[in-house]
Amino acid sequence: MTPTDAVSMPPAAARAYRRLLAAGFRQQSAYLAAAVGGLVANVTFGFLKAAILLATLAAAGGTLGGYDTGRMLAYVWVSQAMLGLINVSGRDVLGERIRTGDIAVDFLRPLDLQLAGLSTHLGTRLFTLLPRGLPTLTIGLLTTGMALPSGPAPYLLGAVSVLLATTLAYLAVYALNMSALWLVEIRGLQVTYMVVASFCCGLYIPVGIFPGWLETLARLTPFPSMLMTPVDVLSGYAVGTDALRLVLAQVAWVVVVGLLGHLLTRAGRRHLEVQGG
Amino acid sequence: MAEAGTLRGDLTAYRAVLSSRVRAQRAYAASFRLDLVGAALITVVEFAEVWVLFGQVDAIGGLTLASVMLVFGLAEMTFSTADLLVGHCDRMPTYVRAGTLDVFYLRPQPVLAQLMTSDIDLRRVARVAGGMVILVVGLVVSGVRWTPEKVALLAVTIPAAVAIYAGLFIAAAGVQFFLINGAETTNAFVYGGRYAASQPASVWPRSLVLVFGLIFPVAFTGYLPALALLDLPVPFGLPGWTAWLTPVAAVWSWLVALGCWRLGTRHYQGAGG
Numbered sequence: 319m320t321p322t323d324a325v326s327m328p329p330a331a332a333r334a335y336r337r338l339l340a341a342g343f344r345q346q347s348a349y350l351a352a353a354v355g356g357l358v359a360n361v362t363f364g365f366l367k368a369a370i371l372l373a374t375l376a377a378a379g380g381t382l383g384g385y386d387t388g389r390m391l392a393y394v395w396v397s398q399a400m401l402g403l404i405n406v407s408g409r410d411v412l413g414e415r416i417r418t419g420d421i422a423v424d425f426l427r428p429l430d431l432q433l434a435g436l437s438t439h440l441g442t443r444l445f446t447l448l449p450r451g452l453p454t455l456t457i458g459l460l461t462t463g464m465a466l467p468s469g470p471a472p473y474l475l476g477a478v479s480v481l482l483a484t485t486l487a488y489l490a491v492y493a494l495n496m497s498a499l500w501l502v503e504i505r506g507l508q509v510t511y512m513v514v515a516s517f518c519c520g521l522y523i524p525v526g527i528f529p530g531w532l533e534t535l536a537r538l539t540p541f542p543s544m545l546m547t548p549v550d551v552l553s554g555y556a557v558g559t560d561a562l563r564l565v566l567a568q569v570a571w572v573v574v575v576g577l578l579g580h581l582l583t584r585a586g587r588r589h590l591e592v593q594g595g
Numbered sequence: 596m597a598e599a600g601t602l603r604g605d606l607t608a609y610r611a612v613l614s615s616r617v618r619a620q621r622a623y624a625a626s627f628r629l630d631l632v633g634a635a636l637i638t639v640v641e642f643a644e645v646w647v648l649f650g651q652v653d654a655i656g657g658l659t660l661a662s663v664m665l666v667f668g669l670a671e672m673t674f675s676t677a678d679l680l681v682g683h684c685d686r687m688p689t690y691v692r693a694g695t696l697d698v699f700y701l702r703p704q705p706v707l708a709q710l711m712t713s714d715i716d717l718r719r720v721a722r723v724a725g726g727m728v729i730l731v732v733g734l735v736v737s738g739v740r741w742t743p744e745k746v747a748l749l750a751v752t753i754p755a756a757v758a759i760y761a762g763l764f765i766a767a768a769g770v771q772f773f774l775i776n777g778a779e780t781t782n783a784f785v786y787g788g789r790y791a792a793s794q795p796a797s798v799w800p801r802s803l804v805l806v807f808g809l810i811f812p813v814a815f816t817g818y819l820p821a822l823a824l825l826d827l828p829v830p831f832g833l834p835g836w837t838a839w840l841t842p843v844a845a846v847w848s849w850l851v852a853l854g855c856w857r858l859g860t861r862h863y864q865g866a867g868g
Contacts, residue, residue, distance in 0.1 A: 349774075351773065351774050352774050352780060355774055355780030355781070356780050356783070358780070359780050359783030359784060359787065360783075362783075362784075362787065362803075362806060363783065363787050363790070365800065365802065365803055366787070366790065366791055366794070366799070366803060366807075369794075369798045369799050369800060369803060370648065370655070370656075370794050370795075370798055371648075372798075373655045373656050373795075373798035374648045374651070374652060374655055377652035377653065377654060377655050378651060378652045382651065503623065503626050505626075505630060505633075506626060506629035506630040506632065506633040506718075507629070507633070509630070509633035509634065509636075509637065510632070510633040510636055513633070513636050513637050513640045514636075514640065516640075517640045517643065517644065522644045522790075523644060523647050523648065527647070527651070528647055529647065529650070529651075532647070
């Protein structure tokens with residue numbers, strides 16, 4: 319289903335996707351202990367990231383790649399708060415379902431596989447903002463002097479950017495998992511994806527302080543659009559037309575990667591052979 | 596006598612399971628080679644993270660790029676060895692949720708022993724090798740002045756550090772019985788512990804020193820031994836022989852691991868079915 323089809327979707331189908339979104343949200347709320355654990359982990363690693371990055375800044379004489387202490391702390395805590403939203407592990411239930419052949423059942427459902435997966439994903443991931451994302455950000459705000467932009471514009475654009483990043487991260491993992499229709503066993507591919515994606519999206523180190531050539535290389539991939547862009551927009555590192563350009567790049571990647579997943583699904587459907595009986 | 600016979604029988608069974616796992620992984624040669632490349636890439640990219648930071652400045656927390664290679668190499672090599680041996684314990688949540696763990700309870704062997712020997716992930720050999728290469732390069736370029744004590748320290752540190760990480764994996768598996776869907780959390784601590792281990796602990800605030808120096812003692816797997824090898828002073832007013840406490844940290848790690856595991860298995864009541 320292309321984006322234009324989605325707009326002209328019959329109301330019954332639209333309701334199904336909305337329900338999937340709500341179900342995803344509710345599913346996550348059932349595992350509260352896991353959510354609390356996730357919060358503890360996010361905060362602990364926030365402190366760890368802050369310690370090493372601030373020590374690096376201090377060694378570099380106070381600023382590095384346009385980051386000063388306040389901006390770096392904003393990077394640390396906003397990125398930690400977004401951890402629950404994005405999937406950089408490369409793994410999705412679909413890859414496993416293709417391997418076992420259960421995917422045949424999914425194909426029989428009167429729903430678009432990609433849109434249904436995206437709905438559930440957005441539901442489960444957005445839920446994590448409540449027990450993990452927002453508390454992480456609050457703790458960061460209370461314990462450290464992070465610099466945040468004033469005025470509503472960065473926050474409004476930032477919210478859009480967060481949603482685009484979450485969508486893009488899913489669509490990319492979806493496309494990756496669809497390759498299992500040909501490859502069957504994609505664990506090596508998933509691991510490679512996880513490693514490259516988490517580095518290039520700026521999970522450990524902001525892309526802005528990579529050495530020049532590495533930054534250029536990273537920015538040619540869709541990965542910075544999955545984490546670095548919303549973090550830069552929300553923290554005021556990228557403002558004005560710069561911020562707008564970054565968000566437009568996110569839109570472009572969503573379209574490209576979404577289309578890729580769509581085409582892979584269509585081709586793979588015809589190719590699919592379920593083994594056994 | 597009969598006891599010994601049973602024990603030998605048990606080991607044969609474990610060996611048979613493990614060697615079948617090894618054969619199975621090598622059966623699909625192309626897939627296995629890709630797995631190896633993927634695993635080696637983990638080491639490369641993780642080192643790139645260290646290199647991006649340390650490469651831009653002279654030293655962070657008292658360590659230069661050359662000396663942090665020692666820290667990184669030690670941590671990477673020992674973590675990956677533990678991962679190779681018991682890393683599959685992180686599949687526990689799947690076993691718990693799907694109820695397949697119950698099968699382990701039915702067999703007349705300790706559940707933990709079964710879980711540990713149920714698999715061996717050969718692709719992780721690539722990371723062990725990668726860590727070893729970086730360690731050796733680090734030892735050469737940082738100009739370690741070798742003494743018999745330092746050789747002994749390295750020989751003690753490596754198995755003890757593997758034990759520390761193995762303990763972390765098992766503790767994480769034990770906690771899974773309570774969290775059910777908490778793989779992401781425990782993974783964050785296990786893999787995050789590994790991330791913490793390649794950092795100079797001197798930059799940490801006290802709270803982190805408590806977490807990664809004492810509770811999950813990963814500072815003993817790379818940073819502290821590297822300081823001793825390089826004749827650097829230990830921060831936080833600790834004596835120079837602190838690095839020799841790595842085996843103590845390993846014992847502590849296993850006490851925590853077995854405690855968590857016991858609590859977990861006592862708590863577990865089956866998933867029906």
